[in-house]
Amino acid sequence: MGAGAAGVSEQRLPVRRRFEVFEMHMVIYALVEASTEDEALSTGKTVFDRLVGADPHASAVFDYHVTFDEEDTSVAGKARWGELPTAAPVDSDDGQDLLERGWGATKEEFERNLDRVREALDELSDEEIMRDEDLARHAFHQVGAYDGPTIFLYNEYANGIRHREQLDRVLEESEDLWIVPADVHF
Numbered sequence: 001m002g003a004g005a006a007g008v009s010e011q012r013l014p015v016r017r018r019f020e021v022f023e024m025h026m027v028i029y030a031l032v033e034a035s036t037e038d039e040a041l042s043t044g045k046t047v048f049d050r051l052v053g054a055d056p057h058a059s060a061v062f063d064y065h066v067t068f069d070e071e072d073t074s075v076a077g078k079a080r081w082g083e084l085p086t087a088a089p090v091d092s093d094d095g096q097d098l099l100e101r102g103w104g105a106t107k108e109e110f111e112r113n114l115d116r117v118r119e120a121l122d123e124l125s126d127e128e129i130m131r132d133e134d135l136a137r138h139a140f141h142q143v144g145a146y147d148g149p150t151i152f153l154y155n156e157y158a159n160g161i162r163h164r165e166q167l168d169r170v171l172e173e174s175e176d177l178w179i180v181p182a183d184v185h186f
Helices: 037-051 093-123 126-130 133-143 164-172
Strands: 025-033 064-067 177-185
Touching: 025 037, 025 093, 037 064, 037 177, 093 133, 093 177, 126 133
Parallel strands: none
Antiparallel strands: 025 177, 064 177
């Protein structure tokens, strides 16, 4: 069922792409300001609702989400990834583990796609890139993505966190910051 079956608090989970993306599912994380775990989960669900288009003013980036408090699914959330905290203060051990996983996965996906872009520029003609040979244009798109399958961290407004300075700003601007994981399908 992937990493985390023993629980985040019992062991540190490695940051590896294969644990983050599995058969069109991935774990994403919302960084939200809250004073309690319940408030963090509620705000996190609002973020995830926006990302799946449940908010009438938001377009869908993912198909659906399952948070780690949900027990009634056999294909997502705990059933797929094992136990993860429902929500954790960012400054806790569990929170730091989740933050490392989310940022590590975002950085790894960016670097993987950037390598694909560099390779395409070195090896393909303009016409081949225009035809999307070897999915070159797709890699260009993924490098520039603001949300979706290459972005694993989101702020409380459902904006993807794309670079380290942006993440640092979110971390510095809040005294009561929580991280909420969710399994999403794309």
